[in-house]
Amino acid sequence: MLTETKIFCGCPTAFGAEPNTQTCPVCIGMPGVLPVLNRRALEFAIRTGLATNCAISTYSRFARKNYFYPDLPKGYQISQYELPICEHGWVDIASEEGGHKRVGITRIHMEEDAGKNIHEEKGPYSLVDFNRTGVPLMEIVSEPDIRTPAEAVEYMKKLRTILRYLGVCDGNMEQGSLRCDANVSVREAGSAGMGVKVEVKNINSFKFVERALAYEIKRQVKTLEEGGALVQETRLFDTQAGVTQSMRTKEEAHDYRYFPDPDLVPLVVDEKWIEEIRASLPELPDIKFKRFVKDYGLPEQDAAMLTEERAMADWFEEAVKAGATPKAASNWMMGELLRLLNKKNLSIEKSPIDPKQLVDILKEIENGTINRTQAKEVFEEMFNREFHRIYDTSGRIEVTLPAPKVAMTARQIIKEKGLVQISDAGELEKTVDEVLSASPDEVNRFKGGEEKLMGFFVGQVMKITRGKANPKLVNELLGKKLST
Amino acid sequence: MELCRLGIAETRALIDKGEVSPGEVLASVLGRIDAVEDRVRAYVTVTRERAGEMARESRGGPLSGIPIAVKDNMCTKGTPTTCSSKILENFVPPYESTVTSRLLEAGYVLPGKTNLDEFAMGSSTENSGFFPTSNPWDLERIPGGSSGGSAAAVAADECIAALGSDTGGSIRQPAALCGVVGLKPTYGRVSRYGLIAFASSFDQIGPITKTVKDAAALMNVIAGHDPLDSTSAPVEVPDFTAALSGDIKGMKIGVPKEYFIEGMDPEVESTVREAIKALEGLGAKVLDVTLPHTDYSVAAYYILATSEASSNLARYDGVKYGLRARAKELLQMYTETRAGGFGAEVKRRIMLGTFALSSGYYDAYYLNAQKVRTLIKQDFDEAFKKVDVIATPTTPEAAFKKGEKTGDPLKMYLSDIFTNSVNLAGVPAISIPCGFTGGGLPVGLQIIGRHFDEENVLKVADAYERATDWHKKRPKL
Numbered sequence: 023m024l025t026e027t028k029i030f031c032g033c034p035t036a037f038g039a040e041p042n043t044q045t046c047p048v049c050i051g052m053p054g055v056l057p058v059l060n061r062r063a064l065e066f067a068i069r070t071g072l073a074t075n076c077a078i079s080t081y082s083r084f085a086r087k088n089y090f091y092p093d094l095p096k097g098y099q100i101s102q103y104e105l106p107i108c109e110h111g112w113v114d115i116a117s118e119e120g121g122h123k124r125v126g127i128t129r130i131h132m133e134e135d136a137g138k139n140i141h142e143e144k145g146p147y148s149l150v151d152f153n154r155t156g157v158p159l160m161e162i163v164s165e166p167d168i169r170t171p172a173e174a175v176e177y178m179k180k181l182r183t184i185l186r187y188l189g190v191c192d193g194n195m196e197q198g199s200l201r202c203d204a205n206v207s208v209r210e211a212g213s214a215g216m217g218v219k220v221e222v223k224n225i226n227s228f229k230f231v232e233r234a235l236a237y238e239i240k241r242q243v244k245t246l247e248e249g250g251a252l253v254q255e256t257r258l259f260d261t262q263a264g265v266t267q268s269m270r271t272k273e274e275a276h277d278y279r280y281f282p283d284p285d286l287v288p289l290v291v292d293e294k295w296i297e298e299i300r301a302s303l304p305e306l307p308d309i310k311f312k313r314f315v316k317d318y319g320l321p322e323q324d325a326a327m328l329t330e331e332r333a334m335a336d337w338f339e340e341a342v343k344a345g346a347t348p349k350a351a352s353n354w355m356m357g358e359l360l361r362l363l364n365k366k367n368l369s370i371e372k373s374p375i376d377p378k379q380l381v382d383i384l385k386e387i388e389n390g391t392i393n394r395t396q397a398k399e400v401f402e403e404m405f406n407r408e409f410h411r412i413y414d415t416s417g418r419i420e421v422t423l424p425a426p427k428v429a430m431t432a433r434q435i436i437k438e439k440g441l442v443q444i445s446d447a448g449e450l451e452k453t454v455d456e457v458l459s460a461s462p463d464e465v466n467r468f469k470g471g472e473e474k475l476m477g478f479f480v481g482q483v484m485k486i487t488r489g490k491a492n493p494k495l496v497n498e499l500l501g502k503k504l505s506t
Numbered sequence: 507m508e509l510c511r512l513g514i515a516e517t518r519a520l521i522d523k524g525e526v527s528p529g530e531v532l533a534s535v536l537g538r539i540d541a542v543e544d545r546v547r548a549y550v551t552v553t554r555e556r557a558g559e560m561a562r563e564s565r566g567g568p569l570s571g572i573p574i575a576v577k578d579n580m581c582t583k584g585t586p587t588t589c590s591s592k593i594l595e596n597f598v599p600p601y602e603s604t605v606t607s608r609l610l611e612a613g614y615v616l617p618g619k620t621n622l623d624e625f626a627m628g629s630s631t632e633n634s635g636f637f638p639t640s641n642p643w644d645l646e647r648i649p650g651g652s653s654g655g656s657a658a659a660v661a662a663d664e665c666i667a668a669l670g671s672d673t674g675g676s677i678r679q680p681a682a683l684c685g686v687v688g689l690k691p692t693y694g695r696v697s698r699y700g701l702i703a704f705a706s707s708f709d710q711i712g713p714i715t716k717t718v719k720d721a722a723a724l725m726n727v728i729a730g731h732d733p734l735d736s737t738s739a740p741v742e743v744p745d746f747t748a749a750l751s752g753d754i755k756g757m758k759i760g761v762p763k764e765y766f767i768e769g770m771d772p773e774v775e776s777t778v779r780e781a782i783k784a785l786e787g788l789g790a791k792v793l794d795v796t797l798p799h800t801d802y803s804v805a806a807y808y809i810l811a812t813s814e815a816s817s818n819l820a821r822y823d824g825v826k827y828g829l830r831a832r833a834k835e836l837l838q839m840y841t842e843t844r845a846g847g848f849g850a851e852v853k854r855r856i857m858l859g860t861f862a863l864s865s866g867y868y869d870a871y872y873l874n875a876q877k878v879r880t881l882i883k884q885d886f887d888e889a890f891k892k893v894d895v896i897a898t899p900t901t902p903e904a905a906f907k908k909g910e911k912t913g914d915p916l917k918m919y920l921s922d923i924f925t926n927s928v929n930l931a932g933v934p935a936i937s938i939p940c941g942f943t944g945g946g947l948p949v950g951l952q953i954i955g956r957h958f959d960e961e962n963v964l965k966v967a968d969a970y971e972r973a974t975d976w977h978k979k980r981p982k983l
Contacts, residue, residue: 284705
């Protein structure tokens with residue numbers, strides 16, 4: 023969870039700090055320390071439960087999950103067992119056959135993360151980093167409703183979108199802020215019950231969700247077809263080899279000896295607070311998607327892409343509010359903006375260009391000052407200049423913004439780059455005549471019926487005018503000249 | 507008169523009047539420690555230097571200049587805190603427990619950390635990983651436990667007062683056996699932050715003192731909600747000393763038949779019955795009450811307390827602090843650290859608790875014991891509809907000889923038969939001196955109150971103390 027502090031103490035949760043610099047007596051399990059629940063973590067769990075249509079338990083409990091491991095300083099993990107904070111929810115995912123498929127959510131519970139063991143190659147010892155110990159986690163358990171690896175990926179992506187909308191998790195699988203343990207079972211077509219369940223661990227990207235599951239399904243089917251039997255076990259996905267390997271069988275499974283944590287009183291959540299949290303939820307992706315299609319007349323594909331990230335949707339709506347037509351805003355965002363952001367490895371939140379600046383450029387197209395090609399040049403130029411104004415040369419570290427931010431206008435760049443479109447018919451006519459008299463062969467062929475040569479003439483005019491010619495006017499002039 | 511013989515109230519008065527200095531009080535206490543400690547062995551660590559600094563710096567505060575011994579299972583920053591266990595022999599806490607923080611604010615002087623049964627598991631202090639403590643009334647005998655060091659230190663005047671912790675009787679039983687006052691507050695009344703956990707839903711810190719008034723004075727300092735302890739109750743804290751009116755006329759005192767059982771020492775029984783009569787003489791109304799599930803309390807207590815302990819003690823794994831066995835691989839390091847660091851009783855309880863929580867046994871043991879716990883709490887709730895406090899013997903017998911019960915854990919567990927129920931119910935209870943056996947050993951009277959009603963418990967105890975001289979008796983050392 024994206025809380026600033028850990029779930030049971032006040033240590034920061036920031037990723038990537040020097041080992042053991044974000045610890046205190048509580049999170050390293052000193053003798054005598056006690057946990058105190060971070061209210062924010064609870065609020066985040068409730069937000070997530072509400073956004074996934076769960077019932078929120080007004081009475082829940084923390085339990086201890088007991089096992090020994092060096093990265094677990096107390097020898098138990100504080101988790102929830104019998105009475106989780108959220109139960110009986112669902113999310114809809116896009117179905118492969120079109121339309122939607124509902125995936126049930128069994129429960130969502132809160133727990134603390136473990137630390138990290140670092141295995142030294144040079145010495146016969148390992149080190150432990152407790153920075154991550156006590157970072158709040160939510161475990162979201164789904165019903166056995168998912169039927170294919172692709173659905174699993176869709177489900178994971180949908181969860182990620184919702185979690186990011188809620189601001190409770192950044193959804194980064196590589197950094198481990200979103201993790202996935204997948205249970206896989208196969209059964210004969212048409213049979214009723216579920217087959218033997220195998221848990222697959224160590225799936226740390228969306229790509230691996232698909233690969234690990236596809237492999238595991240194939241393995242299980244093959245085993246059964248060859249007359250073998252499956253055993254309930256936990257398997258580890260080997261990302262290098264792309265296969266799953268047995269980690270431990272049911273018989274070797276830990277007995278975690280769960281029992282209610284006597285250091286934490288039963289968690290009683292006030293109905294009123296739940297309603298306050300419900301009222302504070304943002305518009306969720308499914309609803310936003312429908313609204314974008316309905317209110318902006320966007321194609322479903324555009325609406326789906328724009329609503330995948332809340333910041334993207336917000337950017338879009340700001341652009342529309344500032345005067346862009348919805349489809350133009352969508353096209354520019356999906357095209358130029360994303361291309362340039364990806365190039366600089368920036369998220370939409372960090373975009374050097376704001377929606378008003380896009381609208382500024384779009385207006386210059388509308389009033390005929392520049393054409394679409396020139397607009398792209400202006401956009402890229404503006405993007406790069408703003409980027410260098412806001413970020414340092416490495417492009418990574420944000421420098422302090424000059425305040426107030428003086429935004430670049432399209433007009434400035436058009437002027438500096440001499441990009442004003444030539445819409446003077448007289449001036450363009452001269453160029454058109456020049457092109458036609460220099461290419462008598464092409465003119466004859468055109469007149470003989472080779473109409474696709476129109477593109478060649480336009481290209482020549484553009485070349486001479488360095489792309490500044492008003493394409494509409496050029497086409498008109500050429501059409502007139504060549505028809506006589 | 508030697509200063510070390512005084513209680514908090516008298517010492518306070520002398521210091522405030524300027525008749526003695528904190529340094530003189532400390533010197534007297536340290537002198538007493540020098541004189542008797544080799545026989546009593548109440549302390550794991552005597553913090554001579556630190557005490558000197560604290561006495562010099564003490565100014566203001568209700569406990570300024572008062573030497574108060576602290577059981578060695580409460581974390582004191584920079585001062586070793588061992589839990590009387592080899593596994594924590596070298597452990598120096600980097601933080602201060604809430605209770606000792608409050609004592610510090612009140613200006614106390616720490617003469618040292620007192621001995622206990624390892625991790626507070628025991629009733630005789632013989633389970634200390636270092637050495638046993640002797641009962642100042644008879645050095646051949648045990649002082650009780652697990653706060654045996656604190657009780658013996660108070661009885662032997664090796665401090666002015668002390669803190670103990672009580673999970674199943676660990677304040678009251680040693681207080682009874684050493685002839686001093688010991689109060690286990692309501693669960694949640696005093697913060698457990700920094701108290702090294704034995705059984706989290708039972709553990710409670712409380713005062714062990716020479717008088718009831720001193721117990722009230724210490725409670726005024728240590729009681730109250732602590733944001734660092736989720737189980738500490740956000741309940742108003744009264745001025746406990748104000749409750750000590752001496753007047754108990756018309757108060758209803760319940761006497762449960764289940765606490766006068768066959769097999770208990772007849773001398774203890776008659777002494778306690780005498781004390782109850784004395785209360786009646788002070789104007790209280792004595793009524794019969796029943797606590798019908800008392801028989802199940804020891805069993806329920808040992809299932810629940812050991813279950814929690816098995817988990818609480820998992821952190822002593824050699825990875826972060828304390829003892830670490832040198833080994834070639836992880837499992838070996840774990841097993842050798844814990845095999846070498848824990849004593850037999852601790853290991854026994856870890857095994858009992860691990861078993862009770864195991865898959866397939868959880869319902870039969872842990873869950874049923876929790877149900878019994880609820881029934882026992884309901885017994886008290888019912889009884890307290892009829893009476894204000896309940897009076898019982900603290901223990902079934904006076905201090906026993908060292909080694910007498912070490913071979914029979916069950917017999918040892920039964921020393922807490924009259925104290926366990928109180929921890930299961932979470933109610934407050936005090937043990938006060940109420941007489942002696944023919945052999946000159948102290949006997950304790952236990953007074954139990956409603957949740958968060960320490961005031962009535964202290965009031966009755968104080969009224970009895972005013973009317974009797976038992977608390978003034980001192981062992982001849």
